[in-house]
Each structure stands twice: as C-alpha cells, then as structure tokens.
Amino acid sequence: MAPAGQFIPLLVDHWQSLRNLIIDKTKTTTIDGKALKLADVIASARYGRKAIITNQVLEHVGKDTEQVYGKLKDGEVLYGINTGFGGSANVRSQAVEEIQRGLIRGLHYGVLSGNADFDIESELPPGFTSSKPLSSPIETTSMPESWVRGSMLIRLNSLSRGASGVRPVFLERLLQLLNQDIVPRVPLRGSISASGDLSPLSYLGGVLQGKPSVQAWIDRDNRRELVSAQEALAFGQIQPIDIRAKEGLALVNGTAASAAVASLAVHEVLCLASVSQVLTAMSVETLCGTEESFDAFFAQVRPHPGQIECANSLRSFLRGSSLVADNNGSQEFSLRQERYSTRTAPQWIGPVLEDLVLAHSQVSIEINSVTDNPLINPSGKLLHGGNFQAKAVTSAMEKARQGCQALGQIMFAQCTEIINPSTNKGLAPNLVVDEPSQSWIWKGTDIYVAALQSELGFLANPVSHVQSAEMGNQSINSLALISGRYTLTAVDTLTQLAAANLVALCQALDLRALDLQFRNTLEPKFKEITRRCIDSCVQTPSSGPEFEQLINELWAKFADDTYQTTHMDSSVRFLNATDNLQARFLRKLPSTQTSLQAVQDWGITAARTSSEIYATIRAQYLANPDAKPILGVAARRLYEFVRTTLGVPFFGEEYIREADFANGIEVESPDPKFKFRTMGSMISAVYEAMRNGSLYDVVVQCFEEVDQYTV
Structure with a gap:
C-alpha cells in the first residue's frame, strides 16, 4: 500500500496558517x-x-x-x-x-x-547628465x-x-x-x-x-x-x-537573505503547483475530455505519491461537470485517447509536487537553524564549522525553479491546444465569439505564452557557476541567493503564464456553454425541419423507426461537421454542413424530382435556421454569460472568481474595440462601463490576484475538499 503524497496536507496547513495570520491582524509571530x-x-x-x-x-x-x-x-x-x-x-x-x-x-x-x-x-561633461x-x-x-x-x-x-x-x-x-x-x-x-x-x-x-x-x-x-x-x-x-x-x-x-528569498519562492511555487492542477481540470472540461486517465488503477500499478495525489485531486475537481465525457472511440475519425497535456498530467505534475515537498522541508529547516560561525554549544565551547554554507537552500531553489519550467510547459501545452481549432474539439479559432474572419483577438495571447515558456526554459538552467573567492578560502560556494533570485524571476514568469491560461480557459468555457445552448436549442428545430422534408417526400409517417434513425443520424453528422469547421464563418459553416448531408439524405428518400427539390430546400432552411438561432443565442449569452451550471466544482470556483470578483468579462471584438481608446479614432471617449480596455489588462488583473494571494485562497479551498486516500 503506497500512501498518498504529502503535498495537499502541506499546502492546506500552510495556507490555513497564513490565512489566519493575514485575516487576524492581532496575531504575532513568537520567535x-x-x-x-x-x-x-x-x-x-x-x-x-x-x-x-x-x-x-x-x-x-x-x-x-x-x-x-x-x-x-x-x-x-x-x-x-x-x-x-x-x-x-x-x-x-x-x-x-x-x-x-x-x-x-x-x-x-x-x-x-x-x-x-x-x-x-556636476562633474560630468555636458549631455551625459540627461541620459x-x-x-x-x-x-x-x-x-x-x-x-x-x-x-x-x-x-x-x-x-x-x-x-x-x-x-x-x-x-x-x-x-x-x-x-x-x-x-x-x-x-x-x-x-x-x-x-x-x-x-x-x-x-x-x-x-x-x-x-x-x-x-x-x-x-x-x-x-x-x-x-x-x-x-x-x-x-x-x-x-x-x-x-x-x-x-x-x-x-x-x-543564510538569512537566501532563506528569506527561498521562503518567498517556495510559497509561490506551492501555490502555482496547486493552480496548475485546477487549470488542468478546467482544460479537461474545456476540451470535453475524460477522467479515465486519472483512474486510481494507474497509481496502483505505478504508485508514485505525487502522481497519486494529482490524479486524486483532478477527479475531485471534475465532480459535477457536464462537460466531461466518455471517450469510447465511437466518434468517427476522433482520437481514441486524449492528448498528453491532459492525459499524462498526474505523471507530469506529480514529480514536481514531490520535489516541492522536499524543498519546503529544506527551507523550513533552514529558517529554524543557526547558520553563523563559530557556534557556542551548551557546554560553552566554541565550535568552528560551516553551517553558513547554504547548499541546502540552493538545492530547494533548483528544484523549485525547474518545477516552474515543468508547470509552465504543461500550462503552455494546454493553453495552445484550446486556442488552436485543430485541437480544441469544436471551439472557434483563437477563442473568438465573433465570426472567425472578423476577429483574431486571442492570437496575441498564443504568442505571449510561447514567449513566457521560452523564458522559463532558459531560467531552468542550474546555478552552478561557482568561482573560488576570498583568497581561495571560499573555494566552494552555494550561490543560494543567486539561485533564489532567479527562482523568483521564474515564479513571476510562470504567474503571468498561469494568468493568461486562466483567462483563456474562462473564455473557452463560456464558448463551450454558448455552443451547448445553441445546439440544445437548434436540435429540436433541426429535427422538425428534417421531419417536414421527409413528410413531403414519402407516403409513410416520418415518425417511424427508420426515419427517426435517419433524423438522428443527420443531426449527429451535422453536429460533427460544424465542430470540424469552426474556422468558417457561421453562415458558411452551417450551409456547408447541410450541403454535405444532402447526398446521405437523398439515399434514404425516393429517387424523384420532388425529393431532390425538397432536400435542396431543406438544406437552405436548416442552414438559415441554424444561423438565426446561433445569432440569437450568441447575443443573449454575450449579454448574460454564465458557464457555472455545466462546470465541475473547481472550475466553478475559479470561473466565479474571475468573472464576478475580478470582473474579467466574456468578450468579443466589439467590447475590445469600444473599450480601446488608445487610437482616439474609432471611439471619441472611453466608456466607464469598460473596466478592462485591453487583453493585457484582463490578464494583469488575474496576475495581480495571484500575486496578492486572493486567487490562491480560492484555489486552496478546492484542495481542502479533496479526500486523501491510499492506493
């Protein structure tokens, strides 16, 4: 029996202690x-x-x-x-x-x-003072x-x-x-x-x-x-x-300076590691993925503690989600299993959690250690040693910084997959709610996360460039403060990446909710139009089992085709889908001129109805977006925080165009209703919420509900 890891108990205990100290301003630390x-x-x-x-x-x-x-x-x-x-x-x-x-x-x-x-x-030549x-x-x-x-x-x-x-x-x-x-x-x-x-x-x-x-x-x-x-x-x-x-x-x-920077870094990376797991669950929902990959059996046959914890957390976070699906391979030409960024998340994040548990232990020992020289033992003897050598702190920082790169890599992969229409399972390219030919607003974010992850890759290099110092006396030195400094640089970079990913995920979840509303509204209309077409071509009632099967098949194929062609503008996409269905439809109907004309009319009517319903649902959802009813417990919390607490909106090109007063041409004066006027300001709001800890408080609440278990 392998025990579950120590990450969640450590995280929850640490955050609850910190929360109490922050909220109750009368509390003090006894030294x-x-x-x-x-x-x-x-x-x-x-x-x-x-x-x-x-x-x-x-x-x-x-x-x-x-x-x-x-x-x-x-x-x-x-x-x-x-x-x-x-x-x-x-x-x-x-x-x-x-x-x-x-x-x-x-x-x-x-x-x-x-x-x-x-x-x-005052001593410089003229001109240099104004540089x-x-x-x-x-x-x-x-x-x-x-x-x-x-x-x-x-x-x-x-x-x-x-x-x-x-x-x-x-x-x-x-x-x-x-x-x-x-x-x-x-x-x-x-x-x-x-x-x-x-x-x-x-x-x-x-x-x-x-x-x-x-x-x-x-x-x-x-x-x-x-x-x-x-x-x-x-x-x-x-x-x-x-x-x-x-x-x-x-x-x-x-080692107080090194230990202080390391403490700040370990705290942040613990929180970012928890964020990465919630974002992974949100990515699974966004991509209508499966929780099969997080089944406890995988940990039974490969019982790494971090993997156990991560998989257990992901299953807990996905509770209540309407978006998680069974991927049984029945859909034609679909991937039988999810891509690596979600399917192997426990195996990828788990080792980072284990490293962070050790890093936390190393730093916790360091901040309660005597690190000068010589030291006075209880009998009064002065002992000469080297407790000042901060290699334990360096060890913690190297693990934390490399963990930042690993967490960034999975966030980057997940973020780019939801923006890319070839991998996001039916979402619009660049996560636009507008017609794809009219908006590319999220393309910049795709580039942004690539820049951030590239920097994290560079920062993951070890700080090992030791130089002999102080007359050769300090021939080995830990470079702990340098390592800690660069770890905090990596933390800041990863925080920006996580913020961008979270804003993108909320946009994607809203698009998924909008799409579900559209399809749920369209399905009975589509089937009714199809049923009327059949009735105009055959003598037998369209309610018979043969035609009911045909109607369901046509709807399923229409839904699949429109998922595959989100790069097209909606009117073209719907007409393209009905055009592709006409041959299939005609094979099931009598070979008459009446059938041919009826099916052609059916295609035009179905496409037009789809366009009208889509335009209506899109306008309604933009006016009052709410994806919470379809989300799992963790995604619901973070979505609510981003949308309600921070006020970051689900938006389209019209919002950004009206909010952007930078060019002074299209808009004469800024409207105060626009809290955020650029994509960057929305990401910055989430970034600031992570830096001040308010977003982490929401994330840790998700972990407080995860049941620990053994495999």
Missing part, C-alpha cells in the same frame, strides 16, 4: 529559534505581521553571550572576534569592537543606484522590501537560539526595526552565499548602527520614503547600537 513556520515568514515579509521575543528567550541568549566575554577575558583566540576573517584569520587583534565595525564597513560594497548619497552629475536610465535605478539594484523583512525575521530567529553570542539588546533593536517597518535598503547582488550572505546582511548592521551612509525605508504619511539610517532610527525613536564582540560576525555570517 524562539525553533518553531518558525513558512507561513510566519510570508506573513511578516509580505503582509507586515509583527513578531515578539519572550523574556525567557532573551535571558537564554544573555547567558550564552557571557560565555564569549568570559573566553575573551581568559585570553582565548576566538575566530572573528580577536582574529581576522576568512583567509586572513591568521591575524590577531585586541581591538575587538573595531574588528566587528570594520567587518560591517568592509561589506558595504553593493551597488545601489538612484537616490544616492553622492553627486557625480535615460536603462532600467528603474532603485528597483534594479535593491532587494524588494519583502525580501529584507524576511531576512530580518529569519536572522532574529537564528540568533535567538543562543548559540551565536549576541547580546539581548541586539535582538531587541532588530525586532524594533521589523515591527516598525523600518526596512534597510539592501543591494540586490553581491552574495555568493558561501560564508552566508555577508554583504546583504551587513546593511542590516549599518542601519542598526544608524549610519548616515546606508539607507532604510520608512512609512511616513502612508507612503514609503527612503531616508538615511540615522534619520530612520530617529523617526522610529530607536537608539543606535554599538556593535560588540561577536555581534557583527554573528549578524552577517548567516
């Missing part, structure tokens, strides 16, 4: 060095939740700090306290506090462009505030274990910065994550010292403002701290 959860990091980094340190923890930290001062008094040689650092550890010094200050000073080597504390423009920047100066050289807040929380947690030799007041000052949302400005680049993230963390030390040479973000008058560290501390009424003994080394010699 004790041992029990920090990924949800705590996300809540603090992204949503501003505050933290506390108990007096018990501070007392414990104080006792261990006394060990350091005792050993210094006894004249012991302590690395990084009365020696140099790294390859210069053979140097001895009695200027203990100056060593710590000098360490932090020397690590302020990062490039920070924009709003700098220096002026070079446009290649990119946003602050954003391209600084870490986002969420990364730094996460780093502060994780560093606090690590130092709270009492193995690093910092004073309690040091933790209290850092906690004040975090809780008052005073966030150091930290350079984006410059860490190899070998002896920890030295330079990034040094800027936390610079702000704690109140240096005029470093900067921090503060919240003044409900807007973020970048000021000097000196001004930031004064603004928060925080006393600057005098770095002592081991405190400079303890602060910078750790």
Whole structure:
C-alpha cells in the first residue's frame, strides 16, 4: 500500500496558517529559534505581521553571550572576534569592537543606484547628465522590501537560539526595526552565499548602527520614503547600537537573505503547483475530455505519491461537470485517447509536487537553524564549522525553479491546444465569439505564452557557476541567493503564464456553454425541419423507426461537421454542413424530382435556421454569460472568481474595440462601463490576484475538499 503524497496536507496547513495570520491582524509571530513556520515568514515579509521575543528567550541568549566575554577575558583566540576573517584569520587583534565595525564597513560594497548619497552629475561633461536610465535605478539594484523583512525575521530567529553570542539588546533593536517597518535598503547582488550572505546582511548592521551612509525605508504619511539610517532610527525613536564582540560576525555570517528569498519562492511555487492542477481540470472540461486517465488503477500499478495525489485531486475537481465525457472511440475519425497535456498530467505534475515537498522541508529547516560561525554549544565551547554554507537552500531553489519550467510547459501545452481549432474539439479559432474572419483577438495571447515558456526554459538552467573567492578560502560556494533570485524571476514568469491560461480557459468555457445552448436549442428545430422534408417526400409517417434513425443520424453528422469547421464563418459553416448531408439524405428518400427539390430546400432552411438561432443565442449569452451550471466544482470556483470578483468579462471584438481608446479614432471617449480596455489588462488583473494571494485562497479551498486516500 503506497500512501498518498504529502503535498495537499502541506499546502492546506500552510495556507490555513497564513490565512489566519493575514485575516487576524492581532496575531504575532513568537520567535524562539525553533518553531518558525513558512507561513510566519510570508506573513511578516509580505503582509507586515509583527513578531515578539519572550523574556525567557532573551535571558537564554544573555547567558550564552557571557560565555564569549568570559573566553575573551581568559585570553582565548576566538575566530572573528580577536582574529581576522576568512583567509586572513591568521591575524590577531585586541581591538575587538573595531574588528566587528570594520567587518560591517568592509561589506558595504553593493551597488545601489538612484537616490544616492553622492553627486557625480556636476562633474560630468555636458549631455551625459540627461541620459535615460536603462532600467528603474532603485528597483534594479535593491532587494524588494519583502525580501529584507524576511531576512530580518529569519536572522532574529537564528540568533535567538543562543548559540551565536549576541547580546539581548541586539535582538531587541532588530525586532524594533521589523515591527516598525523600518526596512534597510539592501543591494540586490553581491552574495555568493558561501560564508552566508555577508554583504546583504551587513546593511542590516549599518542601519542598526544608524549610519548616515546606508539607507532604510520608512512609512511616513502612508507612503514609503527612503531616508538615511540615522534619520530612520530617529523617526522610529530607536537608539543606535554599538556593535560588540561577536555581534557583527554573528549578524552577517548567516543564510538569512537566501532563506528569506527561498521562503518567498517556495510559497509561490506551492501555490502555482496547486493552480496548475485546477487549470488542468478546467482544460479537461474545456476540451470535453475524460477522467479515465486519472483512474486510481494507474497509481496502483505505478504508485508514485505525487502522481497519486494529482490524479486524486483532478477527479475531485471534475465532480459535477457536464462537460466531461466518455471517450469510447465511437466518434468517427476522433482520437481514441486524449492528448498528453491532459492525459499524462498526474505523471507530469506529480514529480514536481514531490520535489516541492522536499524543498519546503529544506527551507523550513533552514529558517529554524543557526547558520553563523563559530557556534557556542551548551557546554560553552566554541565550535568552528560551516553551517553558513547554504547548499541546502540552493538545492530547494533548483528544484523549485525547474518545477516552474515543468508547470509552465504543461500550462503552455494546454493553453495552445484550446486556442488552436485543430485541437480544441469544436471551439472557434483563437477563442473568438465573433465570426472567425472578423476577429483574431486571442492570437496575441498564443504568442505571449510561447514567449513566457521560452523564458522559463532558459531560467531552468542550474546555478552552478561557482568561482573560488576570498583568497581561495571560499573555494566552494552555494550561490543560494543567486539561485533564489532567479527562482523568483521564474515564479513571476510562470504567474503571468498561469494568468493568461486562466483567462483563456474562462473564455473557452463560456464558448463551450454558448455552443451547448445553441445546439440544445437548434436540435429540436433541426429535427422538425428534417421531419417536414421527409413528410413531403414519402407516403409513410416520418415518425417511424427508420426515419427517426435517419433524423438522428443527420443531426449527429451535422453536429460533427460544424465542430470540424469552426474556422468558417457561421453562415458558411452551417450551409456547408447541410450541403454535405444532402447526398446521405437523398439515399434514404425516393429517387424523384420532388425529393431532390425538397432536400435542396431543406438544406437552405436548416442552414438559415441554424444561423438565426446561433445569432440569437450568441447575443443573449454575450449579454448574460454564465458557464457555472455545466462546470465541475473547481472550475466553478475559479470561473466565479474571475468573472464576478475580478470582473474579467466574456468578450468579443466589439467590447475590445469600444473599450480601446488608445487610437482616439474609432471611439471619441472611453466608456466607464469598460473596466478592462485591453487583453493585457484582463490578464494583469488575474496576475495581480495571484500575486496578492486572493486567487490562491480560492484555489486552496478546492484542495481542502479533496479526500486523501491510499492506493
């Protein structure tokens, strides 16, 4: 018996913890060095939740700090306290506090462009001062505030274990910065994550010292403002701290920056992996696919935990769907089985889920670890080791980033299949509700997802370009922060792809619902027209079994032909279908001139009636679209969120044309009824809902209803 995987319990527990922290603003995170959860990091980094340190923890930290001062008094040689650092550890010094200050000073080597504390423009030749920047100066050289807040929380947690030799007041000052949302400005680049993230963390030390040479973000008058560290501390009424003994080394010699970025990345990829499964279920419905491929028997004979979970989730998500069909191969010239993007989804997504469970475990351990050097053990001995080597974080990030590429690949395949009329089982080309000769509005999205997936393929390359550093002392280095940075780039790219795919799926599901309404309305009319034609040609009643079979056959063939020719405009498509049926029809009728004329008239009437009904149903559905009644439980939730909560419409060329005021020619003034004026703005709305977590909340609710089981 193979157990179901751990992804769903992990996802649900993580999200419920985060949801509680976000909703209840009175909740705080207790820092004790041992029990920090990924949800705590996300809540603090992204949503501003505050933290506390108990007096018990501070007392414990104080006792261990006394060990350091005792050993210094006894004249012991302590690395990084009365020696140099790294390859210069053979140097001895009695200027203990100056060593710590000098360490932090020397690590302020990062490039920070924009709003700098220096002026070079007055020295430049004329003309160069007016050059446009290649990119946003602050954003391209600084870490986002969420990364730094996460780093502060994780560093606090690590130092709270009492193995690093910092004073309690040091933790209290850092906690004040975090809780008052005073966030150091930290350079984006410059860490190899070998002896920890030295330079990034040094800027936390610079702000704690109140240096005029470093900067921090503060919240003044409900807007973020970048000021000097000196001004930031004064603004928060925080006393600057005098770095002592081991405190400079303890602060910078750790993996907090890498672990913070990794925490943010793992959170996002967990959510995106859950989104990919719901989008897969929606793709199955859009393509009128079958759930046969998700049968539990497949997992019984190939019991990979991730595959079991994914298949189980997909079956759960498809409950209640009117679009899922049995593919028994009875339809002529149809594929006997679904294409790979849906049929092998459990086998494709499952291994990613397993990797993410391990990545989550690695990061969860890291954020509760002591990662500086040397460390003080419970007996007071200083041990020299390498907990700062962040390879475990790199390992988690490589799996997460490659998982992004794999998830992107299946989303890309599914998205292109529903846009392409040769693979989307009867939907219009480019998902247009208008006549195919008059609209190509979704073609751009097809190109867009190809661009995004190409970028994900590049980003999936491993970050393995290790260079020996620091006088050869750091001959191996983890590059964890670099790997984490590129993983978050992949996350952003995948989020855009998922957003585009979701908007396309909602459009496709509306087209499917519209088509079902049209066919359900047309079928009795079509059969009645056919019955009247038969009655005009034969003596026997058309209600007899032979003719009833013929009527049903003609309808089935008409439906199939019109599914195959969605690239034609509707009037041409319907006439083409009835033309193709006339020979079949005539073979069942008496060979008379009357029959020939009647069938010709029948074809014209049936095609005209089809066109009229289609135009009516299309107009009615566009005015009041609602695909929910035919959808499975998961698709229904996401469709409702996109259509109602976000207000992204089911639309045609007319909507976009009237909403688009960019050219100023066709439309004289924008109409406020148009919430979205471009395809990109609709995709952006879904993207923003994913980035702020509101869409993920809906997705996780789908997983909360999935029953776990064993195979």
